[in-house]
Amino acid sequence: MAGLVFALLGGCGGGAGRAAGQPYRLTVWFHAGQAPERRVMHAAVRRFNAVQHAVRVHLVLIPEGSYNGQVQAAALAGDLPDVLEFDGPYVYNYVWEGKLIPLDGLLPRRLLRGLLPSIVRQGTYRGRLYSVAMFDSGLGLWGNRRELERAGVRIPATPRAAWSATRFDRVLATLARHDPDGKALDLKLNYPGEWLTYAFSPLIESAGGDLLDRRTDRTAQGFLSGP
Template identity: 60%
Template sequence: MKIEIANPQGTRDDNYRQNTMKLKPWHWILSFCILCLTLLGGCVREGTDPGTLQVWAHAGQDAERQTLQAQVKRFNAAQDAVDVELTFLPEGSYNAQVQAAALSGDLPDVLEFDGPFIYNYVWQQNLIPIDELISPELRADLLPSIIQQGRYNDRLYSVGTFDSGLGMYGRRSMLEAAGVRIPTGNADAWTAAEFNEVLAALAAQDPDGQVLDLKLNYSGEWFTYAFMPILRSAGGGLIDRTDYQTATGVLNGSQSVAAMEQLQSWMEQDYVDPNVDDAAFPTGRVALSWVGHWVYPGYAEELGEDLVVLPLPNFGEGSKSAQGSWNWGITANSDNPEGAMAFLDFLLQPDEVLAMSNANGAVPATKTAIAQSPLYREGGPLRLFSAQLLTDKTVPRPQTPGYPVITSAFQEAFNNIRNGLAVQTALDRAALEINIDIEDNQGYPNVSF
């Protein structure tokens, strides 16, 4: 097994605008050809033996890297048909390096990528469908959200070994002291009006009145992932999903505007801790933290039995949550798609899914693994997150090649809203930016394979 970390000095850039994959004038492509020479470094795919599989993955947290390295070793030892060579790319510049490799024809056999990017990769014809490669048994065992995320134009292009969970964490003692009802699941989530009352009741018990952590210290994709669900819960959204041709009347429609005005009001009333030290919740400055599965180990260690996991508020059409995470696809550059699928099949065996879930705390991607997970099985402390994914309470990010521009526009709108710009104005600007991109790309016409 060969393991490399390419371009280890890459810096994190969460602004999707700079890493956008939309195809515009040819000078854009020329600039990426130049970028190819500077970014790709030692990652160029050289001629390899047909029995060798080149696999690229993001260099995430240490536990994830170590687990994937061990999985590759186990796979290589378990069979002799193919040999996986694993290369890690820095997460911050990952998409830019993949784009450079695509332009130069140097993509690996198997590629890991963040969920929403799949649709643009397919549109650029960099991924092949795997419908005829994946076994019916494995497909049936996958979470509905994994299948939903991996589908584009009625074909399946990717699978993941884990998904994400989003909700709120609360301090039970603070909630009880304020006389607040504690929801048990999505069905009895706080309404938006009730949540405003909850914040007021908690603030009355708090020295500075700041009782909510929205992870404003995060950046980039976090804002779309975390707050798109409230738009959908209110009956709005980021774009018209019937044909993905316009954001007008959806992103800047009355329902989306009302939801974001509610969020802006929490900031205006000074309920939200800026959380510059990322410690607002564990240190007890706030009673509620709006965040995902990845903080659970630290929160649980700090709070113990006082920690409670809560659904996001219901803004009118039910409590919604987010979904999506890193997943795997087979590139059009691969000479051995069957061998590539054998590797993905190995990663999705229950023991391997649980190995990765135990390493990064994410929701296991298969029903079999969830049933065996101490955190996510029935009665587990994070059952809410797996239940949301199993019962269609989560919302995928828009499944269109234009997603990089959509998320960039919404991130800009969110930052403007948090800084006091009128919500309607901010969302009008974002909708216009999205529409211009769609027009520039002729509506992102479908591709065929």
């Protein structure tokens, strides 16, 4: 889940040195990901700048591969922008380090009431709202229908007909026997960054586990390493 997050260290600089009557200038960092995302973000900035004149947004695109590294370097140097976008799992660490300010008093109540509960939950840390995601994302497994049918695998047509965990294991074994390299599932374990948390923590949590001791949020011992 990606979110627009106000940065504490850079958030006070937008009006520095501006002449009376001139608009505030906010610098926004955004990862230069897929072209459709860039088009949507550019369009949103243009609309915002067109409907009011008190604040002007300056959008800075940063390469996706080095985005988090540049954010971390800017945080260490005390040179974060006014607003930045990054993946949800990074929010809490920046809040804990004191890099971000809460948004509670900055967003209209009508906007807050219209947010998905999952977006509010992810952006909240210790009772304060620090980020607002642009969208709520989810994960799903994609199967090659041709390969499934060739292996004689039953394809679920409804949620009620979904495979059980045991059945899923059997499906993978069947597909592996029909694949030249014996590999039937790509979990993208070569992905860097927060992918492992984003992809697999829902599996742990849905099975009744957790990543941390939620009483203190300070240890994973006995939780992530638990049965």
